[in-house]
Amino acid sequence: VRRLSLYLRGLEELEREGVRTVASEALAARAGTTAAQVRKDLSLFGSFGKRGLGYAVPPLQAQLRSILGLARPRRVALLGAGRIGAALFEYPPFRERGFRIVAIFDEDPEKIGRRWGGVAIRPVDELADTVRREEVEIAVLAIPAQAAQRMADMLAAAGIRGILNFAPVQIQVPETVVVNDVDMSVELEALTFALESAPADARASGTAG
């Protein structure tokens, strides 16, 4: 799945550069993998490439967007109006990929009522109502670990479908909710592990893995 995201990122770059067709080798270089891997991955979703011509950029891009669940915009709630929340709110690729942050929540009375780009920061007790009214599908948890489970419970009860969890703790959710955990320490430790175990070896197993 991560490689598909990286192929899409490569295709978007190529489109901005005005490229209309791309060889598997060139797409592989943009995604940090091999041409054989590109051909294998894309063949799983139907045959897009033409021998000797490569892949047509716009249709492959559309197909990947559809596979990745990006064919329609996704309405997102941000929990936590701290520094990580602010960084995510302003992260341009989210908007480009159709993720729209339509609600922001925080527990700090100092922050409640402020607006970020037209979106009001609301108190957590308005969470359930707002999620339903704004038809929020996905929540981003950019809050401390100790608040994460309580917020996850409220989100699940409000009918959220997916959670991107930046809180450094494992949250328990019903089977109807999909969770993806992002822990910055884990990412940095994947790097130090690689430094320790194979100093002169290739890449750590990040998004390229």
Added chain:
Amino acid sequence: VRRLSLYLRGLEELEREGVRTVASEALAARAGTTAAQVRKDLSLFGSFGKRGLGYAVPPLQAQLRSILGLARPRRVALLGAGRIGAALFEYPPFRERGFRIVAIFDEDPEKIGRRWGGVAIRPVDELADTVRREEVEIAVLAIPAQAAQRMADMLAAAGIRGILNFAPVQIQVPETVVVNDVDMSVELEALTFALESAPADARASGTAG
């Protein structure tokens, strides 16, 4: 590797709670995996557990820290004093794990000369000298995609060993440099892919995968 990080996080939580020994089941729950997986992973690095008693928390924690390359502090340079850079600079787990940001670089003249917690923001032309003087091992790239390759080249030339890359682009580095890519869009798309393909299914393949 990612699971080892999550076990370490779980052991740190347990230690804070005053727990001295832990069963594989309890550790598995904190890391979002199974007891069998915990036992299998840990057996690869020697036998820590005692049947019926579980794992002794402090020695297992020390061993995992060593395996993950955390036995000594790591000196880190932050490239990019924007919102993502600020969020990372203040991220408590980095400090707790022994990652010390000893240098910050930015190209914005408005930011150069300011201090974050005693660390001056420097211009990029001081990068090579500073990396050597401060004995920086790891760089965190929190900069736009178009600047990433140029900075990676400078870092590699200055003798950096590892790069945690938040720029949404694949960077090319010599074999002596380890790169781990973190792309927030990829993480969010792993979630929408899971929503699209298996609405009522379990977790996406994040750090738990």
